Amino acid sequence: MALGDTLRGSRLGALLGARAPAGDAAIAAAALRSDRFRQEREGDWKRLDAIVTRIEQGRLRSLSDEDLLALPVLYRTVASSLSVARETSLDAATLAYLEALVQRAWFQVYGPRQGLGRWLLRFLGGGWSRAVREIWPDLLITLALMVAGAFVGWKLCAADPSWYFTLFPAEGDPRVPGAGQAVLRASLFGQSQQNGLAAFAAYLFSHNAQISILAFALGFAFGIPSLLLAIQNTATLGAMLWLFHSQALLPDLIGWLSVHGTTELFAILLAAAAGLHIGRAFAFPGDLPVLEAAARAGRRASTVMAGVVLMLVVAAMLEGFARQLLDATGPRLVVGLSMLVFWLWYFFAFRRDPGALR
Amino acid sequence: MSAAATSSSATTLPTQRFRLDQARRQRTVLTPEGIPLRFTLATRSARAGALLLDLFLVGAVMVATTIGLIYLAGGTAKAMGQASGAAGHALQFLFILWLAAMFLLRNAWFLFFELSPRGATPGKRASHIRIAARNGGRLTAEMVLARNLLRDIELFLPLSFLLSARDGDMGAAGIAAAGWFLIFGLFPCFNRDALRAGDIIAGTWVVEAPRRKLEQALSAARAAAPGAAGEYHFDAAALSHYGEYELQVLERVLRENRGDQLAAVYQRICGKIGWHAGAGDERAFLAAYYTQLRARLESGMRLGQRKADKFTGPSR
Numbered sequence: 001m002a003l004g005d006t007l008r009g010s011r012l013g014a015l016l017g018a019r020a021p022a023g024d025a026a027i028a029a030a031a032l033r034s035d036r037f038r039q040e041r042e043g044d045w046k047r048l049d050a051i052v053t054r055i056e057q058g059r060l061r062s063l064s065d066e067d068l069l070a071l072p073v074l075y076r077t078v079a080s081s082l083s084v085a086r087e088t089s090l091d092a093a094t095l096a097y098l099e100a101l102v103q104r105a106w107f108q109v110y111g112p113r114q115g116l117g118r119w120l121l122r123f124l125g126g127g128w129s130r131a132v133r134e135i136w137p138d139l140l141i142t143l144a145l146m147v148a149g150a151f152v153g154w155k156l157c158a159a160d161p162s163w164y165f166t167l168f169p170a171e172g173d174p175r176v177p178g179a180g181q182a183v184l185r186a187s188l189f190g191q192s193q194q195n196g197l198a199a200f201a202a203y204l205f206s207h208n209a210q211i212s213i214l215a216f217a218l219g220f221a222f223g224i225p226s227l228l229l230a231i232q233n234t235a236t237l238g239a240m241l242w243l244f245h246s247q248a249l250l251p252d253l254i255g256w257l258s259v260h261g262t263t264e265l266f267a268i269l270l271a272a273a274a275g276l277h278i279g280r281a282f283a284f285p286g287d288l289p290v291l292e293a294a295a296r297a298g299r300r301a302s303t304v305m306a307g308v309v310l311m312l313v314v315a316a317m318l319e320g321f322a323r324q325l326l327d328a329t330g331p332r333l334v335v336g337l338s339m340l341v342f343w344l345w346y347f348f349a350f351r352r353d354p355g356a357l358r
Numbered sequence: 359m360s361a362a363a364t365s366s367s368a369t370t371l372p373t374q375r376f377r378l379d380q381a382r383r384q385r386t387v388l389t390p391e392g393i394p395l396r397f398t399l400a401t402r403s404a405r406a407g408a409l410l411l412d413l414f415l416v417g418a419v420m421v422a423t424t425i426g427l428i429y430l431a432g433g434t435a436k437a438m439g440q441a442s443g444a445a446g447h448a449l450q451f452l453f454i455l456w457l458a459a460m461f462l463l464r465n466a467w468f469l470f471f472e473l474s475p476r477g478a479t480p481g482k483r484a485s486h487i488r489i490a491a492r493n494g495g496r497l498t499a500e501m502v503l504a505r506n507l508l509r510d511i512e513l514f515l516p517l518s519f520l521l522s523a524r525d526g527d528m529g530a531a532g533i534a535a536a537g538w539f540l541i542f543g544l545f546p547c548f549n550r551d552a553l554r555a556g557d558i559i560a561g562t563w564v565v566e567a568p569r570r571k572l573e574q575a576l577s578a579a580r581a582a583a584p585g586a587a588g589e590y591h592f593d594a595a596a597l598s599h600y601g602e603y604e605l606q607v608l609e610r611v612l613r614e615n616r617g618d619q620l621a622a623v624y625q626r627i628c629g630k631i632g633w634h635a636g637a638g639d640e641r642a643f644l645a646a647y648y649t650q651l652r653a654r655l656e657s658g659m660r661l662g663q664r665k666a667d668k669f670t671g672p673s674r
Contacts, residue, residue, distance in 0.1 A: 093573040119499040202454040217511040295561025302504035
């Protein structure tokens with residue numbers, strides 16, 4: 001019996017010794033209840049700390065699978081430690097540490113999950129077209145206003161040709177009212193030998209993209225500036241249509257414009273509609289609080305906008321290369337219309353669950 | 359309880375103002391697990407500093423890219439001086455590269471960094487702030503995208519209008535436009551959460567990202583020192599003077615461990631509890647007082663009786 005006790009005692013001692021040095025055992029006995037709570041859980045806290053620190057330093061790849069799997073579990077463990085500590089401990093340093101640690105882990109557990117690349121895949125695989133479909137009322141309103149803008153531009157110039165200069169204030173441009181058919185025709189055809197097409201395309205893109213981002217951002221002011229920009233653009237278009245119509249060159253102009261215009265005008269339509277979508281959420285938030293409504297609208301609209309930038313890349317390519325290389329109206333119309341069909345198909349007929357790629 | 363905190367109202371005020379300011383910037387967000395997380399909103403000055411640093415870095419990278427490409431272009435022109443057609447194509451390619459780099463630097467710099475696991479641009483990381491979703495949920499790519507697309511009207515547009523308004527080319531309209539766009543630029547100054555226009559659209563906010571080391575437990579460390587534990591014993595009356603706030607001040611004083619502070623606090627506590635203050639053993643005394651006060655306050659806490667500071671009623 002006595003022998004058994006001694007044995008058990010020594011084994012216990014060995015066990016204790018294996019777990020912690022003798023000094024720590026003394027601390028555990030002497031310290032406050034909240035300190036014992038801390039000592040029991042400190043290992044988990046430090047492990048989570050180490051994992052999170054590595055992720056924050058961008059060394060995600062150096063983490064073992066085991067650690068990565070443990071992250072959400074440890075996060076919940078430490079979060080529960082925090083809620084207990086808040087109610088039982090007055091150790092300000094430990095509390096502050098836990099608060100900070102749980103926050104840092106929360107940032108990782110609920111942080112942006114995909115990088116730019118993964119996001120792009122999901123975006124192209126359905127996220128973009130869904131966002132476009134979701135803002136359909138704004139698309140219709142903007143489309144109506146843009147058509148009206150072109151119509152008004154045409155009518156104004158037809159009534160008084162001096163309007164043309166207001167709408168299209170390009171000095172030194174040969175395309176003015178009264179210009180002969182030959183001059184106008186020359187502006188449409190015969191530029192396929194030009195050098196520097198690619199640079200021209202790149203310039204067009206970065207210029208147009210910055211303008212469309214601006215048009216979108218202005219939606220913040222209840223969407224009105226976005227619409228004004230869109231209308232102003234199409235009024236200019238209407239004025240040009242009128243000018244070329246007066247010299248019986250309308251189909252050729254439409255061909256010249258449609259190569260990139262179907263894509264570019266579509267992009268402008270989307271950008272202005274996205275801006276309007278946000279403005280509308282501010283003006284008419286519905287049942288939601290204004291901030292929440294704006295945030296939801298903003299997320300949809302920004303997805304659309306990312307797509308607008310992509311469309312403008314395509315438009316600039318078409319404008320820089322295809323339009324100059326295709327020197328006849330027929331092929332230009334074919335390219336322009338097939339782009340239009342493609343976009344319509346992609347936005348409204350291509351319905352794939354972006355979640356499938358997650 | 360420290361000399362600074364209690365001796366006179368004139369020195370108390372800044373501390374209180376600091377606490378007030380801290381409290382004003384505290385926001386509680388419920389995580390999906392149902393745990394209330396306390397965030398401290400980043401100060402506007404920290405954000406402005408982060409932005410300036412980022413802009414500086416973007417500018418520096420832009421200049422470096424431009425210089426590098428010009429250098430390359432010079433080399434290409436020299437190497438292909440004879441075959442002018444090929445040189446033209448190469449130069450054109452470099453020009454396109456330059457345009458693309460400028461566009462990406464202007465628009466994708468913030469996107470790229472805020473989508474990474476660190477969730478912060480270099481400027482934000484330097485000022486220890488980062489973005490988070492306002493609703494406590496996941497920070498999505500759409501949010502990051504939305505908040506950065508609006509940077510144009512918040513930053514570049516007001517700036518360009520301000521510059522043109524100063525020239526007076528546009529007259530009163532220019533000034534009006536500058537004022538109108540300044541509203542967007544100064545948006546963070548007009549709301550409680552310091553949201554900028556992009557934050558509102560995206561449903562995000564900018565919070566402090568604190569990093570703390572786990573400090574040694576004071577009570578445990580002291581207990582390990584031989585002979586110190588049993589030397590001082592305080593009765594309930596001696597421990598009833600102070601509350602949680604004073605306990606935390608005492609903890610701070612003990613952690614900072616500065617002789618003059620320790621002595622001053624020691625004198626005040628002795629005066630309060632009616633002991634005759636000696637000298638030489640201040641730290642052991644204060645550590646013992648800290649442990650026993652904490653034990654008392656924590657046991658009160660477990661019973662649902664909390665004493666916030668020395669001005670609230672007796673804890674029992």
